Amino acid sequence: MSKTMIAAFAIALVGSTGAALADGNPELDRSFGAPRVYSAPPSVAVVPGPVASDADARARLQADGYRAIDVTRGNDGAWHGTAIRGAARLGVTVDPQGRIYAR
Numbered sequence: 833m834s835k836t837m838i839a840a841f842a843i844a845l846v847g848s849t850g851a852a853l854a855d856g857n858p859e860l861d862r863s864f865g866a867p868r869v870y871s872a873p874p875s876v877a878v879v880p881g882p883v884a885s886d887a888d889a890r891a892r893l894q895a896d897g898y899r900a901i902d903v904t905r906g907n908d909g910a911w912h913g914t915a916i917r918g919a920a921r922l923g924v925t926v927d928p929q930g931r932i933y934a935r
Contacts, residue, residue, distance in 0.1 A: 881930055886911065889926040896932055898924065 883889050886903060889911035893901050896917075903913030903926065911926040917934065925933040 883911065883926055883928055883930050892926055892930060892932060893924060898922075 883892065886905065889903050889905075890901050893903070893915055898915035898917050900921075901913065901915040901924075903911040903915075903924065906912045909928045913924060914921055915924045916922070922934045925935075927933070
């Protein structure tokens with residue numbers, strides 16, 4: 833192989849690596865200034881609409897993957913209690929707007 837062919841191959845290899853990093857994936861594009869994409873934290877889920885009863889709060893928690901739910905309505909209008917998600921028992925709150933918080 834001639835030196836020219838080796839140099840052309842090296843340039844092509846380096847150029848294709850840069851193109852692979854600029855494929856639109858924010859995790860790979862950090863060096864190119866692309867914005868990072870963050871998903872909503874797993875501890876907050878939003879189900880549209882107001883929560884009117886204990887049964888509604890339980891249904892929203894079940895739809896979000898909780899089981900063994902024990903909630904009661906507090907003075908602030910939100911439902912507070914505990915539930916199991918995966919293998920962890922968590923404190924949960926369902927606010928009157930339907931947002932679910934886990935702690």
